[in-house]
Amino acid sequence: MIEAGSMAFWRGTIALVIGSFMVFANVYVTQPLLPMIAQQFSISELEAASSFTITTFTLGVSLLFYGPLSDALGRKRIMVVTLLGVTVTTMMLSLVEHYSWLLILRGLQGFFLAGLPAIAVAYMGDEYTPHALAVAVGLYISGNTLGGIGGRLIGGFIGEWRDPSSAFAVMAMISLLCFALFAYLLPTSKQFKAKPFRIGSILSNVTLHLSNPVLVLCYLIGGFNFFIFINQYSYITFLLEEAPYNLSAKYVSLLFLTYLSGTVGSAFSGKLAAIMPQPRIMMIGTALLMAGTCITLHSSLVGIILGLFVNCFGFFLCHSTASSYVSKNAKQAKASASSLYLVFYYLGASFGGFYLDPFWQYGGWVWVVIGSLAILTFVLGLTAYLMTVKRGYIDGVSMRRG
Known part of the structure; x- marks a missing residue:
């Protein structure tokens, strides 16, 4: 080794x-x-x-x-x-x-x-x-x-x-x-x-994980947050190339340095997990993502950048916590449980643009924010529900074993 x-x-x-x-x-x-x-x-x-x-x-x-x-x-x-x-x-x-x-x-x-x-x-x-x-x-x-x-x-x-x-x-x-x-x-x-390659084992593991309500909620929380977060960055590039900002591509690319606050958020999630339940941390992360999204409505470039910093911190605080919570709550086949989380995560990224585009076409960035807040409010509800489901799921499993 x-x-x-x-x-x-x-x-x-x-x-x-x-x-x-x-x-x-x-x-x-x-x-x-x-x-x-x-x-x-x-x-x-x-x-x-x-x-x-x-x-x-x-x-x-x-x-x-x-x-x-x-x-x-x-x-x-x-x-x-x-x-x-x-x-x-x-x-x-x-x-x-x-x-x-x-x-x-x-x-x-x-x-x-x-x-x-x-x-x-x-x-x-x-x-x-x-x-x-x-x-x-x-x-x-x-x-x-x-x-x-x-x-x-x-x-x-x-x-x-x-x-x-x-x-x-x-x-x-x-x-x-x-x-x-x-x-x-x-x-x-x-x-x-080496182990034999069996399609059946993949399907059985996926079925197992999707029958666990705790995991399903984590998958939805991670997927819908990324659904909004990453596609906001796509539409912010179109906003900032227009007047009054008129930023060129190289300056727009510098906005992605705001991801560094996400690194801090990921590291901070582990420390918070020692003092509070992880579903509550996901709720805080989602709330910060909503707050950062609202801050981007400020007309100044400084305000938009500040909003993106808050967005990244909140998103990665929630994402790293949800990812950890999946591994913690998978009863078996933990690797495939984590892979399934990433499937939801990247599929969220793939479809979020189709959701936000009508808002962008209708009313520009203001309406992208409105569309974002609608989904993030739903995610906030999922994080609150996760705490209740976690307790109920554990009690139900204990009763079946008893």
Whole structure:
């Protein structure tokens, strides 16, 4: 087993951080490019946003598939193959001339992008000691955040300097370097033991988790919050490129540095969990997301940025708590329970744009805020209901066992 601080530990952990950066940079590289994509291909805001949401959709759907597949074929092999697929599709994206091909390639890219997030923690669980695993997972998650910020900065700065195709070309070169480092650094699995690939086990685990009301509520809370949160960022790019702000893509991409407050929110969630029930923390996080959304109605750029900082803190406070609560309350097959949470999470990202677009078309950002608050009020109710369901579910299970 790999011990914390050993050469193998640092090789493996650095490889997974690099892979995580590469994955999430590719997921989010298009978000600051949306106004340019709409203009380049003469399409609507919703159609342009689909270049982002098609990726999160195929990524989310694919997550449940890779875990069991890696149980049969091995962890490192699948991660290497899927990261190679990401690199190739990004190169191809830099060459497209028609929007339909851009959508097809972004959808295919989402399928490949799911490989590492679905398997990375399982690889560490196989190869690392428990102490090393705890340290490595924290570093790995930091790669998620850095990738999300880095991809948006690359898209915004390169896209404005040249065009979206150039942004994809630069992202492809960075991806190729990340892929080579990942394949070279990641230690070969030594503790892995193959298991048969059974579709039936996937379906039975999904059925089991969906019969647990505590988990279902967590899935809905995480999914609907991301449904609003990530798509607000898509529409804020269209707002800020217009008068009176007239921000260019590179300055819009800097707004995604507000994600750093989300890192603080994620870390703070663990400390709060020691002093209050986790459903209450989810309620606080959702309430902060609602407050931040209202603050963005301020006409000044400073007010909008402040609102986004509050949004990120609240969202990630709730998201990290909900994710932890899923693992804590899954009776068995905890890995698939967490994967199912991420399926809801990314499907929320995929469909939120279709919900918010009519509000944007009708009345701009003010109505996007109104539409957001309607869903977030519903989520706030779910967090309150979760505390009641948790107690009732435990009592019911205890009575059946008795």
